[in-house]
Amino acid sequence: MWSAGEAAAALASRDLATILRTYRRLNQFNQQQLANLLSCDKTYVSMIETGRRTINDVGTRRHIARTLGLPTHVLGVTDGGDADFAAMVQFGDSTIRLAEIARQAGRAVDAVNELWPLVARLEARTAEGHIEREILVLLGQARVALGVSLGTVLPEERLAAAARWTGRALIIAERLEDPFFLAHTLRMHGNELRKANRVSAAIQRLNHAVDLSADREGQGTALAFLARAAGEQGDRDMFDGAITRFRDLLDSGPAQGMLFNPFTFREIHLRGLVSTGRAAEAFQIMHTGHADATPAAPQWHIIERVTAGQVHLAAGDSDAASEALHTALTAAEAHRLPHQIQRTVRAANSGGLTEITTEGQAALLRLNRLLAPSEPEM
Template sequence: MARPDPHGGIRWHWTTPRAQAILSRRRLSEILAFYRELYQLPQEELGTLLGYSTSYISRVETGSRTITDIGALRQIAERLQLPPHVLGITDDADGDHHAVMQFADSVLRLAEIARQAGQAAAAVDELWPLVARLEARAADGHTETEVLRLLARARVGLGVALGHVLPEERLATAARWTGKGTAIARRLDDHSLHAYALRHHGNELRKARMLGAALDRLALAQDLAGTAEERAEAVILLARAAGTAGHAGAFDSAVTEGRRLLDSASATSLFSEFTHHEVHVRGLAGTGRIREAAALLDHAPDPGPQTTPHWRVISAITAGQVLARHGDRSAAREQMTAAIKAAAMHRLPQQLQRVVRASRGLPEVREEAEEALARLRAEIAA
């Protein structure tokens, strides 16, 4: 297990349900004990990191010594990569409500840019402290609509970013965060926000293999859509979920609707001719129509400037998977090898897991994917 880097980014481990419960109690003794467990640190090493003796750390963890000095607590929060709120410190910016709101909106925009540029881990590092700050404000009674709207967006954004960087067996954490965002959005009188949250929650549920719930959320997102772009994004995700579930009728209907919307909806990072093509190919394969899927590969559109690195990786894996099942091993190997390199570069473990599953007849590709996946697991494993 990697040792913590006090100058590095915030780890995703702080977003798990257990960590959230510990942080919500704001007890330094619990936080230190959890931190040591998380990184397998003896008290001596934690003391070195924080600038205290081993015996002092032991007394803090047992509760026989408390730290109340604001400067000391702020330094501990910084060294542990935690927002000051979790240690009971009011950040200077919180004195100005409008400054906090402006800060939050900026972080959300920058995190979205980072995620779409293939830097989802950096988006997690930006979003988690923002979520902690906004939740602290809500817990302290700041429940204005503006605060709750930002909190809903931040929760959903964090879940989506986690959904990129976590391996498949941990994707329930991503779905949990998008679900928490959706719960707020549902209570606000904002159909656009609710539809946005439902789209992303449904997609994270799909990735976590909770397909029935995913289809329900995405169908509702489609019904709530107020613009052609909102409807197009809901439809493309609904098609992905239906194809994954093997529901040919629902998949065909969604793909047809998506093709119609290509003429009326503006292209986004989620919905475009390129993403529609990938979803169509994968859904045909998922519903047992390999020959049709392989034929459709010959008509792949250019990615275009709006296509994110994540979607390019997804498309390459889908093409490799279809080609392998169609018997074209050489072309499949080429697609999957390119996908492995890109997935490793952008830290996309679940895409490497897709390659491992899809390359059973290509042992050298499977081995390369497993090695890349092992390296990523070493970086993010708790």
């Protein structure tokens, strides 16, 4: 409730009378109902709201804050950890940005390690009542970043955890009345749902993101995710529509971003063509043009090599497929990306490349051991 615009303005005033009046208005309470909630007399509430009574007692202020779900520090009730928390909030944006840079540079494990303490502190403080808009915005951004980073490093059987974090961010985004953040969260949550094999739900979120995204990069990213989801669902018409709109946006001006660039367009186009039964067309496209396209992040080179292997397999070229998948495996293990190793193994299995399958299973085992939590010392 306190994240709504009117309520946020009341909290920002730090004025108890304003806060009580706003609480009553938003909950459609009269003074007697609020008095009953606070276990006091109606006259007491009236005197506070009209400024005839000032509450200086810390215990009473804490009682009001807890009863109404207020951030306690808004009423001047603080503890020893508030200064430390305020410092963390001040640098929270920087923490998220640095984690995003690490993820995009192929260091998603480092991104998770940076984000987890921030998210844990924010979750704990909001549970205690520190839920004003500034904190809620930061928590929403941190949840998205953590979910996407987890979606990069988790194996397939645990990808639902990444989707849960981006889904929790969506709960916040839908309340903040910020279309840009809502569009971003819908894009990220839709893609994590797709990776967790909830493709129909992903397409619903991504269609909404396409409609809501007002900037070229945001809309291009949403279309890229939508094209991928439609391809995985085998919906040729939806895939063709999304990939065409994606290409038209790319052709309309300079492109930038992890998803909104020629390299990712080409990879998504190839994979979608194979998924919708047009492997011959994908094979032809893979060997023509776009030689100057480069990945925006290391993991995209790995994704593209797996896709190239799938295209070669569909065209019957086992040697080229084996080479592409071997390259993908080596890089995926180096960058600690179990999901891409599992995708490589699936591709190898489908083409009978037993050597690559064995190599991939061994790499996955080594990576799982590396990423497993260490045993506590006795």
